[in-house]
Amino acid sequence: MIKQELCTVIAQNKIANNIYELTLQGELVHEMTEPGQFVHLKVSEGYDPMLRRPISIAEIAPGLSHFKMIYRAEGRGTVKLSEKKAGDTVDVLGPLGNGFPVHEVKQGDTALLVGGGIGVPPLYELSKQLVKQGVKVVHILGFQTESAVFYEEKFSKLGETYIATADGSLGTKGFVTNVIDELKLDFDILYSCGPTPMLKALESQYRHKKVYLSLEERMGCGIGACFACVCHTGDDPEGYSYKKVCSDGPVFKAGEVVL
Amino acid sequence: MSSLNISLPGLDLKNPIMPASGCFGFGREFSQLYDLSKLGAIMIKATTSEPRFGNPTPRVAETSAGMLNAIGLQNPGLEKVVNEELAWLEQFDVPIIANVAGSQEEDYVAVAKRISAAKNVHALELNISCPNVKTGGIAFGTIPETAKNLTKKVKEVSEVPVYVKLSPNVTNIVEMAKAVENGGADGLTMINTLIGMRLDLKTGNPILANKTGGLSGPAIKPVALRMIYEVSQQVSLPIIGMGGIESAEDVIEYYYAGASAVAVGTANFIDPFICPKIIDELPELLKSLGYEHISECTGRSWKKHEKAAYYCS
Numbered sequence A: 001m002i003k004q005e006l007c008t009v010i011a012q013n014k015i016a017n018n019i020y021e022l023t024l025q026g027e028l029v030h031e032m033t034e035p036g037q038f039v040h041l042k043v044s045e046g047y048d049p050m051l052r053r054p055i056s057i058a059e060i061a062p063g064l065s066h067f068k069m070i071y072r073a074e075g076r077g078t079v080k081l082s083e084k085k086a087g088d089t090v091d092v093l094g095p096l097g098n099g100f101p102v103h104e105v106k107q108g109d110t111a112l113l114v115g116g117g118i119g120v121p122p123l124y125e126l127s128k129q130l131v132k133q134g135v136k137v138v139h140i141l142g143f144q145t146e147s148a149v150f151y152e153e154k155f156s157k158l159g160e161t162y163i164a165t166a167d168g169s170l171g172t173k174g175f176v177t178n179v180i181d182e183l184k185l186d187f188d189i190l191y192s193c194g195p196t197p198m199l200k201a202l203e204s205q206y207r208h209k210k211v212y213l214s215l216e217e218r219m220g221c222g223i224g225a226c227f228a229c230v231c232h233t234g235d236d237p238e239g240y241s242y243k244k245v246c247s248d249g250p251v252f253k254a255g256e257v258v259l
Numbered sequence B: 001m002s003s004l005n006i007s008l009p010g011l012d013l014k015n016p017i018m019p020a021s022g023c024f025g026f027g028r029e030f031s032q033l034y035d036l037s038k039l040g041a042i043m044i045k046a047t048t049s050e051p052r053f054g055n056p057t058p059r060v061a062e063t064s065a066g067m068l069n070a071i072g073l074q075n076p077g078l079e080k081v082v083n084e085e086l087a088w089l090e091q092f093d094v095p096i097i098a099n100v101a102g103s104q105e106e107d108y109v110a111v112a113k114r115i116s117a118a119k120n121v122h123a124l125e126l127n128i129s130c131p132n133v134k135t136g137g138i139a140f141g142t143i144p145e146t147a148k149n150l151t152k153k154v155k156e157v158s159e160v161p162v163y164v165k166l167s168p169n170v171t172n173i174v175e176m177a178k179a180v181e182n183g184g185a186d187g188l189t190m191i192n193t194l195i196g197m198r199l200d201l202k203t204g205n206p207i208l209a210n211k212t213g214g215l216s217g218p219a220i221k222p223v224a225l226r227m228i229y230e231v232s233q234q235v236s237l238p239i240i241g242m243g244g245i246e247s248a249e250d251v252i253e254y255y256y257a258g259a260s261a262v263a264v265g266t267a268n269f270i271d272p273f274i275c276p277k278i279i280d281e282l283p284e285l286l287k288s289l290g291y292e293h294i295s296e297c298t299g300r301s302w303k304k305h306e307k308a309a310y311y312c313s
């Protein structure tokens, strides 16, 4: 169920250039059912900024009623969020949307988790849950440059982890797709979150495979009421049928919607 | 005794607070958060005769104390709205105000005729003020004669009272209000969004795919108040006011300007519980200001009132 709650900041850490890891405490953690869901944050009272910001859930610790997010402080809202300190509160609406289906793979299967930039965070909770299920996970994480890389070690503990950077300062130079080609990786399922061009490349390359993609779109309400975040469906790409990224997604099966 | 119940053409409301069209869908999402029967009424998303997909994304952009939207009247079309959405809404004890849109006169008439026959639709809101579609919408809301004729045509077929939603994108709002009054409107709703724009710092391009969009939120409240203040003194129709309302205090300010009920739009995105919160807070605020009933507040900014001295002390 969706809840609105003033959550308490437990910790805020800078973990890479402009990248922050924020831990919040709140009862709504117990409503979080799937990795890949997101929350809608009001980062300050008043109008600066006015709208909520959608941020993915990166890790859940139900025992402590904690959850983590990882975000890039870039614009007005996320910079404000990065100024929050332990003990401060954040107005959280969530959990929102449908996440990655973890029961689409079984014990012993291999899952490929492909993330780009600030699309990497939701893959962490996903990976943890898959590992718990006995699924073999392989991570391919793409970043702009070495100083933007985060969670390499944490992912490595869960499974094989490969890094690609656009400038070649760490790992393979180029895109995540270069890594997959280079390693000739085989897998039973692919989960991905990141920039649209990356999702498009993965979708067209693995048409015959089971692929789940998490999308990003500018949002108003975040709950499905305003039609801000709508995309066409794959079986009716020019027509009237639609899906809302916030409430039908943000995770869709490849082909379900037009990227 | 309630201090909030009101009576307007077609509408006997337990309170004067309702979500504004386009900011509440058809209520399904919010019904998971609270009981919709708590609301005075619901203004549903604009409905057109055929389904519409709307504009490409991005469809929203943030502004100072507001936002731009260019949804483009996306909706599942008349048949689905009547058979699925309105039928579903029947489980709640809440009157529906159906927002009617179209790209030509025949569309408006067709939608008005069919949707006004639905059991829970108690009034129509004629949307002649959508700034985000190429044909229709605002084109009907900026030329007084066109607006009057359309109102007349819709009145002829509607089974319920017709409120006309005015656009602020005109130089003379009173002239528009008078035109639709002459066309037979039963009430006014105002204001729709103001046309605006935002540009991306890196690319230099408009942020919205539609380039321009409608500005809503607290930023437009002073514009709406001024227009309601002017119109309510010149026209005898009841006004449902909207534009940046997000508190019980805002509601009273709208009443003072001349409104008889209010709608809450953008604020639902920031606090999804805002409507029930305002409904809960209003009685206390009215009491503290010395009113027994909210209707005493309508038009206080311009009405001569004997009790003023008493209330101000």
Ligand SMILES: Cc1cc2nc3c(=O)[nH]c(=O)nc-3n(C[C@H](O)[C@H](O)[C@H](O)COP(=O)(O)OP(=O)(O)OC[C@H]3O[C@@H](n4cnc5c(N)ncnc54)[C@H](O)[C@@H]3O)c2cc1C
Residues within 6 Å of the ligand: A038, A049, A051, A052, A053, A054, A055, A056, A057, A069, A070, A071, A072, A073, A074, A075, A076, A077, A078, A079, A118, A119, A121, A122, A215, A216, A217, A218, A219, A250, B061, B062
């Ligand atoms: C489902 C979902 C999950 C996300 N998860 C994460 C995450 O885990 N970590 C992270 O760093 N970022 C994430 N994002 C992107 C994040 O929402 C934006 O970076 C953030 O909203 C930008 O806000 P700002 O104040 O920095 O920028 P501003 O430029 O001030 O934002 C202005 C407006 O544009 C919107 N906006 C700007 N960029 C984006 C974007 N890329 N996507 C959606 N809306 C945008 C803002 O929400 C705001 O309404 C996610 C987006 C979505 C839709």
Ligand SMILES: Cc1cc2nc3c(=O)[nH]c(=O)nc-3n(C[C@H](O)[C@H](O)[C@H](O)COP(=O)(O)O)c2cc1C
Residues within 6 Å of the ligand: A220, A226, B020, B021, B022, B023, B045, B046, B069, B071, B073, B099, B127, B130, B165, B191, B192, B193, B215, B216, B217, B218, B220, B242, B243, B244, B245, B263, B264, B265, B266, B267
């Ligand atoms: C996302 C969005 C969608 C809207 N869709 C409609 C619509 O379909 N029909 C309509 O008459 N007005 C529509 N409006 C305008 C609102 O109903 C309202 O008139 C306006 O936003 C001012 O109120 P506010 O500042 O409280 O949002 C929309 C506004 C927003 C923000």
Ligand code: FES
Residues within 6 Å of the ligand: A218, A219, A220, A221, A222, A223, A224, A225, A226, A227, A228, A229, A230, A244, A245, A246, A247
């Ligand atoms: S953000 Fe409002 S419908 Fe998705």
